[in-house]
Amino acid sequence: KQRHLSAPVCPFRHSCHCTKMPMVCLTDFEEYAKEHLPKATWDYYAAGADECCTRDDNLLAYKRIRLRPRMLRDVSVSDTRTTVLGTEISFPVGIAPTAFHCLAWPDGEMSTARATEAVNTCYITSTYSTCSVEEIVAAAPNGYRWFQLYVYRNRKVSEQIVHRVEALGYKALVLTVDVPYTGKRRNDIRNQFRLPPHLKVKNFDGVFEQENSGLEEYGVPPNTLDPSISWKDIYWLQSLTRLPIIIKGILTKEDAELAVEHGVQGIIVSNHGGRQLDGGPATIDALLEIVDTVQGRIEVYLDGGIRTGSDVLKALALGAKCVFIGRPAIWGLAYKGEEGLREVLQILNDEFRLSMALAAGCRNVSEINRNLIQFSKL
């Protein structure tokens, strides 16, 4: 095969045979990442729980939705800007929290931070980052960031990280509620997935050393997360911080109502990219009942399966204020670090702008609404 002139530098120094340049859509980045990442790393990023039904349905569900395009609405000028928690971002797509970016690109989360700062969108930093929150903020001091939090059996560990990120200027806490235990990811078990010795969960360097012994799972000792976490812990978290709290992992109207009643500022409709419960709904299928229950009292966001600009449009039409991408951001990093992620976001922005104009006749994000969806086909 002939190597294309614009082929990127392979971070793993493979002799690449990348004939599919330029990158045209997000799945081009997926193919690149699959070809270039070590198998156990690829398997970890791609994993879904058990038979991966929910992971796959996150994508398939978008293909079942049809749009009702409107015409003759002067789309010569379009504006993709929106706000989240009152802050303006360049388009309604942010970065979902995903672990271990240094497995994809040498300076990992620092590249993610630079790319999102450059594009002016929201980066939700994972607790399980391979750069520390201090390194991430130093890499992109003006970036707009939220911090994703897990609750540990040792509550002091959670308390300390909350205070650290608040002092560093993170603008919200995203409490992930769908991991009382880690889902069963078959290939991770087969591969005995472990972080390589040169990488760590940098935010907790040394923290768990005396806590626990046993074979490390996803970078920390086993059984560190607190499976007894419940709704009353929202009040505990509120007592620790002045930051807005967003609950990530809501999939039903009942839990959406409880979230509102507990005074949080937002919900992310998420099934963890299908990596936790297999058999739960695709997130886009769960969105409507949640939006109808919340009735605008707090912001509702969504992640899972967003791969094209028209997926973004469909999620917004069904009531999401903003969506977040998980795996596609990692594929961008694996391709070319900061530049690769910027390319992923640019492609998604271009596609979203085009969908707004072609399918929706929308000139700005506030014109996107439910009338665009063909409900008879759902």
Ligand SMILES: Cc1cc2nc3c(=O)[nH]c(=O)nc-3n(C[C@H](O)[C@H](O)[C@H](O)COP(=O)(O)O)c2cc1C
């Ligand atoms: C490799 C990987 C690591 C993840 N790590 C975290 C994490 O540390 N915290 C978290 O709340 N969610 C985590 N998630 C879930 C994502 O935040 C998000 O819900 C999911 O990736 C969205 O689906 P998508 O990958 O189809 O965009 C992870 C997902 C993947 C694929």
Ligand SMILES: CCCCCCC(=O)C(=O)O
């Ligand atoms: C002990 C929980 C580890 C989770 C690792 C990061 C994550 O959320 C994932 O889906 O992977």
